Amino acid sequence: MNLGPLMVDLQGLELQPDEREMLAHPLVGSVILFARNYADPEQLVRLVADIHAVRSPALIVGVDQEGGRVQRFRSGFSLLPPMRRIGHEFDAQPKAGLALARELGWLMAAELRAHGVDLSFAPCVDLDYGVSEVIGDRSLHARAAVVGQLAVSYMHGMRDAGMAATAKHFPGHGAVVADSHHALPVDRRALVDMEPDLAPYRLLIQNGLPGVMVAHVSYPAVDDVPASASGRWIRGVLRGQMHFQGVVFADDMSMAGAASIGGIVERATRALAAGCDVLPVCNHRPSVLALLDGLKHRPDPASALRLVRLRGKGQSTRAELLASGAWRLCRDALDRCLKPPALSLS
Numbered sequence: 001m002n003l004g005p006l007m008v009d010l011q012g013l014e015l016q017p018d019e020r021e022m023l024a025h026p027l028v029g030s031v032i033l034f035a036r037n038y039a040d041p042e043q044l045v046r047l048v049a050d051i052h053a054v055r056s057p058a059l060i061v062g063v064d065q066e067g068g069r070v071q072r073f074r075s076g077f078s079l080l081p082p083m084r085r086i087g088h089e090f091d092a093q094p095k096a097g098l099a100l101a102r103e104l105g106w107l108m109a110a111e112l113r114a115h116g117v118d119l120s121f122a123p124c125v126d127l128d129y130g131v132s133e134v135i136g137d138r139s140l141h142a143r144a145a146v147v148g149q150l151a152v153s154y155m156h157g158m159r160d161a162g163m164a165a166t167a168k169h170f171p172g173h174g175a176v177v178a179d180s181h182h183a184l185p186v187d188r189r190a191l192v193d194m195e196p197d198l199a200p201y202r203l204l205i206q207n208g209l210p211g212v213m214v215a216h217v218s219y220p221a222v223d224d225v226p227a228s229a230s231g232r233w234i235r236g237v238l239r240g241q242m243h244f245q246g247v248v249f250a251d252d253m254s255m256a257g258a259a260s261i262g263g264i265v266e267r268a269t270r271a272l273a274a275g276c277d278v279l280p281v282c283n284h285r286p287s288v289l290a291l292l293d294g295l296k297h298r299p300d301p302a303s304a305l306r307l308v309r310l311r312g313k314g315q316s317t318r319a320e321l322l323a324s325g326a327w328r329l330c331r332d333a334l335d336r337c338l339k340p341p342a343l344s345l346s
Contacts, residue, residue: 002301003028006278007031007032029278029307030307062117063117066080067104083124084128087147089337090146101150106157113314118310118311119163123165125148128141139174144197163313165210166249170214171201180216191222209246214234231273247309269296
């Protein structure tokens with residue numbers, strides 16, 4: 001059975017019988033976990049193993065584990081700083097900033113892989129224009145060239161740990177005030193004026209970027225529908241002009257920013273037609289059930305193959321990871337970057 005396009009969530013700490021039935025549906029291909037699905041490391045290992053055992057090929061298991069405000073698993077995991085901290089390190093010393101990006105990318109991914117989790121939706125490569133509260137310190141930097149360099153280093157750290165990176169939120173969420181969780185943000189810039197936002201994606205794609213998440217943001221100068229349902233953005237710009245060959249995720253289809261596209265089935269249909277491979281549907285089980293019942297989707301072998309390639313590679317146990325020299329070195333780097341700067345009186 002191929003992996004389907006829907007990424008669904010779970011209610012609690014273990015799989016329920018109705019959830020096992022849901023995960024066996026051919027339209028489902030992946031699962032996203034939240035803080036409510038985590039109690040401790042041992043429970044997480046059991047839950048992920050149960051998800052993987054539901055069917056073959058195993059479902060992909062993902063989570064948002066950027067750091068800062070967006071880190072679902074905390075107790076028992078390294079508490080990661082927001083992405084902005086990496087940018088600050090770069091401003092002080094570029095080589096140290098690039099090294100920290102790779103170390104924190106590895107640390108985040110290695111800890112997840114030690115618990116069986118396949119991917120984390122990181123890095124966030126939105127530029128900091130100083131207007132978006134939902135992005136804010138999730139942005140690595142305000143300058144596109146710096147974001148690109150740091151994101152590539154972070155991606156390489158994730159790759160070293162056996163995890164594929166997913167850059168977000170294409171083509172850029174940093175220049176709008178509204179939060180797409182609660183409203184449809186509108187960015188009225190022309191395509192040519194968005195080149196700084198696209199530049200980090202170009203560099204990442206040149207370095208083998210495996211995944212991209214597309215925003216529920218409207219860019220009316222480019223297309224009259226949000227980017228997540230826009231063939232102009234996904235098939236035209238991302239795949240055509242930028243030659244991206246990896247997995248395209250929509251942002252959560254339950255978000256208010258997607259509502260302008262239509263009801264949940266219409267949203268999913270239009271996003272798939274625009275070129276999305278995976279549609280996360282989070283925190284609204286009725287929408288998942290409506291899609292399982294009403295979405296007409298012809299299996300796409302190429303899309304399913306792209307998704308399988310996101311499966312995590314290699315995996316040590318948690319005990320093996322914590323005993324490793326690599327983990328200790330990256331934890332030392334984390335501890336250094338979390339220390340307050342020394343106070344200098346002159």
